Amino acid sequence: MTHVVDEEFEASVTGRLAVIEDELVKAAVADSPFVTEAARHIIDAGGKRFRPLLVVLGSAFGQGTSETDLTRAALVVELTHVASLYHDDVMDDADLRRGAPSANRRWDNSIAILVGDYLFSRASTLVADLGTDYVRLQAETFGRLVQGQIAETRGPQEGDDPLEHYLQVISDKTGSLIATSAVFGGMVAGASREILEALDAFGEEIGVVFQLSDDIIDITSNETGKTPGTDLREGVPTLPTLMLQASQDPADQALKELISSDLSDDARLADALEQLRAHPVIEQARAEVQRHADLALAHLESLPDGEAKQALSRICLDLVGRSN
Incomplete structure (x- = not known):
């Protein structure tokens, strides 16, 4: 049986994602025009906004939420994700990101790394306003992202099963932030x-x-x-x-x-x-x-x-x- 999508619910989700998108662009503004341009480089190229979507959906399982906190939580996870892409492109020596020249190609590796760091700092500023539980989870997630990248860079070591190693890398580099996105949504809504x-x-x-x-x-x-x-x-x-x-x-x-x-x-x-x-x-x-x-x-x-x-x-x- 085909599930009929509730139009009111869909409109609510779409509306919230539109607000998040507008605020995401604003969140990348820096003190200098150059840093703002570089920080918006990947954001302006678009993307699935999969993590903000999970924040929005996760927030439906609580007792109600502040729209400000919901938007802030979504910005934290998406800024963290985008920041990691700048670093990934340097690690991978990438040429393209979302159909556009990667930041490391448009500028250089140092600029790409520093812009990623700047976006991480923006995420950290926003998460501080949500409270210590969010800060802790954000920090733990960031730790997993970094450990996953290190494990991927080193590759499986002697005695490691290559497939198990790969699945652990995926869990750390991808699964951790996606999980945090859904959890953040539940947290802002006071879910059990x-x-x-x-x-x-x-x-x-x-x-x-x-x-x-x-x-x-x-x-x-x-x-x-x-x-x-x-x-x-x-x-x-x-x-x-x-x-x-x-x-x-x-x-x-x-x-x-x-x-x-x-x-x-x-x-x-x-x-x-x-x-x-x-x-x-x-x-x-x-x-x-x-x-x-x-x-x-x-x-x-x-x-x-x-x-x-x-x-x-x-x-x-x-x-x-x-x-x-």
């Missing part, structure tokens, strides 16, 4: 401890689904705006390639060697993509995404029924659908 724990667990799993579905899209899709095989060409570990590398089947050896080789040549990349798309590992990866989605949906079961719960469920199903 049980609800906050459910939102936290849901957010962690949704973060994993979010990234793992992207991993599959990198190989299978031609319709997302992202050039297929970008991660594959750059040697970035993803769920399908890690699953393939773990295979003990001798028949997989040639493909394993191909994806580990230099794929700068378009023909070699196309060959690797074609073989991967036809390989059972893609369905195995989709099954792993579905497993995490099922865990996420299970965490929603204890939440009160209503439009917000339905919306969180749809988000989960939509993320799974992207990679199918």
